[in-house]
Amino acid sequence: MRLTIREYLESLKGQKVTVLGIGVSNTPLIQMLLRAGAKVTACDKRGREDFDGRIEALESLGAVVHLGEDYLDYLEGQDVIFRTPGLRPDVPQLMAARERGSVLTSEMEVFFQVCPCPIIGVTGSDGKTTTTTIIAGLLKAAGYNVYLGGNIGKPLLPDAEMMEPEDFAVVELSSFQLMTMDLSPHIAVVTNLAPNHLDVHRSMGEYISAKENIFIHQTAEDTVILNADNDITRSFAPGAPGKVRFFSRKEEPEGPSVFLRDNAIWVSDGKGSRAVLPREEILLPGDHNVENYMAAIGAVEGLVDDQIIRDFAARFNGVEHRIELVRTLDEVRYYNDSIASSPTRTIAGLKCFPEKVILIAGGYDKHIPFDDLGPAITQHVKCLILTGDTSSKIRSAVEQAPGYAEGSPVIQEYHEFRDAVLAANKAARPGDVVILSPACASFDHFKNFMERGDAFKKIVRAL
The missing domain is CATH 3.40.1190.10 (Mur-like, catalytic domain)
Incomplete structure (x- = not known):
């Protein structure tokens, strides 16, 4: 028979509970555990300045907070540890905590x-x-x-x-x-x-x-x-x-x-x-x-x-950051597909348009091969604007793709994201489509794909 949430929270009353990761999604969890009477420790590798007052608010409710690169060094003696999803369960500190008797779990x-x-x-x-x-x-x-x-x-x-x-x-x-x-x-x-x-x-x-x-x-x-x-x-x-x-x-x-x-x-x-x-x-x-x-x-x-x-x-017109029409300017349509953090997602987005597009791609390297992306770009893209850590890898995949010819597509590289968006605008002509569909994660320059998409929309709306 399953526990009710009340029974579960009652079992944590007075227990030492650590929550790893103080993101937006974990903050309500921390607050709930504090209300239930648990002795809560919240840990995150980021600094206090990254939280816009959230740390002070949690401390005022009774949470003990540990921040910085050594945030996993405070797990001894904890009864329950809530793992943030992006943290592997087999990192040495978590394995050691489990051997000492801590229960490792997650919100989900x-x-x-x-x-x-x-x-x-x-x-x-x-x-x-x-x-x-x-x-x-x-x-x-x-x-x-x-x-x-x-x-x-x-x-x-x-x-x-x-x-x-x-x-x-x-x-x-x-x-x-x-x-x-x-x-x-x-x-x-x-x-x-x-x-x-x-x-x-x-x-x-x-x-x-x-x-x-x-x-x-x-x-x-x-x-x-x-x-x-x-x-x-x-x-x-x-x-x-x-x-x-x-x-x-x-x-x-x-x-x-x-x-x-x-x-x-x-x-x-x-x-x-x-x-x-x-x-x-x-x-x-x-x-x-x-x-x-x-x-x-x-x-x-x-x-x-x-x-x-x-x-x-x-x-239903879709979810933000997923082939989201930002604006039409001088007969050029600008789409935000920042969610596309993998080659397969970008390929799917490119196939949505009958015409060849101007593609802004590149970002954090997740060590995913771009072999399939190269041919798709040669088939669906007229101008490729690259930015981020993976620029050279994507360029290489395109240049080695069957059917690639010099200048088809045109390839440009920019270190700064803003410069890449402005270059796409400069290359566009009436009737063109400009799409941000990076095929990569955002962590080289942004906190997440939402921040990347918002930055793109802000630049496009200011054109």
Whole structure:
């Protein structure tokens, strides 16, 4: 029998609890633990000046705070340690703490233990946030009370006490969150898998293994939605403990599935099929968004009426930083696709446009190969503006791609992000598309992809 959130918090009263990472998502967790009577220590490698007064506010509530590069040196004697998702669970300090008897957990792991309502979880290399947002939007449109959170930016554990059994929790789950999970959601979605986050994961095998945790702990009554067009996700089916529903843009899978036929999304229960959503009624552009809708429709099958799906698709204009139209200036359209922190995501974005575009790319090096990105750029890009740590790697991938000819595309490199955006503006002519779709993480110059996207929008709006 699962604990309630009240029972769990009661068990922490008077306990020594450390929270690693004082980000926006962990701050509500720290506040909740303090209210529950836990003796809370909050640790972060950043300095006090990076928190805009948040540290002082937590200290005023009773938290003990340790900041700086030695932030992991204060774990001795702690009863419970909440790991921030980006921190590997096998770093020496955490392993030593576990050997001393500390319980290592995370906000999401505890949420899965205490959540009183069905959980729909979404993971994948690309499309997680849009698919998660669509699922939550469809359920809300159908009249359900929905809690949306996880890797999308909102912790759900502080909301658990308000949840009712008839509600739904819809959570985006990263590989970092899934690494140590021993519970799976009732409905799991895997959008796709490709090399990603290999700067943190030791191998592609470890990355895949982490993703498998989203369904491997399901029961026979649970369901996993898998992308049949992706070799890795398709291979998950034989190991799934619950029911499997495939989605595919390229074929009509046998059994329960979601697929594309006659330019519409169809659903099959394995015996018969029906048309649910004409592609032309989807406001979001691109094949990848058709796949996002397929995954979402697979997740809400039996919960949301088809007409509600059609009405939602006709009005939903996407999530910020995901092929977001910033403005049209002198007949040039500027798009912010800062979320594209992997080559596969950038390739999908490029395919949304019939014309060749002006692409701004480059950023922090996650040690992901750019072999597939090079040919896509030669096919879809007229002018490539590079910036960030990976500029030379992307340039090399393009210049070595089949079909590359000098000047096609034109390639320019700039150290400063602002200079790159201004160069794209200078290169643009009426009718052109300028898109920021970096194919890399943002950490070389920005805190996260949102800050990078906001910087791009600020520069573009000032042109």
